[in-house]
Amino acid sequence: MYLEIGGEEVISKLVDDFYHIMSHDPLAKECFATHAGKDIHESAQKLKAFLSGWTGGPQLYLEKYGHPRLRMRHFPFAIGTREGEQWLYCMHKALSQSSIESGLQSHLIKAFENVVSMLTEGRS
Ligand code: HEM
Numbered sequence: 001m002y003l004e005i006g007g008e009e010v011i012s013k014l015v016d017d018f019y020h021i022m023s024h025d026p027l028a029k030e031c032f033a034t035h036a037g038k039d040i041h042e043s044a045q046k047l048k049a050f051l052s053g054w055t056g057g058p059q060l061y062l063e064k065y066g067h068p069r070l071r072m073r074h075f076p077f078a079i080g081t082r083e084g085e086q087w088l089y090c091m092h093k094a095l096s097q098s099s100i101e102s103g104l105q106s107h108l109i110k111a112f113e114n115v116v117s118m119l120t121e122g123r124s
Contacts, residue, residue: 001055001056001104001107002052002055002056002057003056003057004101004104005055005100005101005104005108006099006100007057008048008052008057010098010099010100011048011051011052011055011057012048013098014051014094014095014098014100015044015047015048015051015094016044017093017094017097017098018044018047018090018091018093018094019040019043019044019047019090021090021093021094022035022086022087022090023040025089025090025093027086027089028086028087028089028090029086030082030083030086031082031083031086031087031090034077034078034079034083046061046065048060049061049064049065050068070115070118070119071118071119074119079119079120079123080120080123080124081120081123081124083120084116084117084119084120087112087116088109088112088113088116091109091112092109095108095109
């Protein structure tokens, strides 16, 4: 999948667009607020490294930070259904601005939805 979507360059643009949308669009303000005190540039670097390995490319996140353990790493943040929906909204918008073929976009969206469900399960 990594190569099919266009590799590092496409992932990098996708994540930059994603965080740009999250930090500017009022419809995502609660999701953005969970990042308070964080360096968004660093958050973006982590997400890029994660998506590289997650799509089957180089395991950059694993090499630098260890196992992602997303549930554990998101636990300190107030993430409920609303924040999850906003995260997906931003990713949807960023994907629609990307060169990724629409079938692959749908595939990614489904996979992102599964992660969001896992992260928001049991939280309101
Ligand atoms: C449910 C909505 C989500 C919210 C509100 C959220 C919020 C956050 C926040 C506040 C951070 C910390 C940023 C930092 O340390 O700079 C973070 C880190 C991260 N998020 Fe999310 N996230 C969400 C969903 C996701 C999803 C769906 C993925 C992956 C598909 C993901 C992947 C990551 C990764 C890889 C990190 C870096 C973890 C670390 O090294 O500490 N997040 N997220």
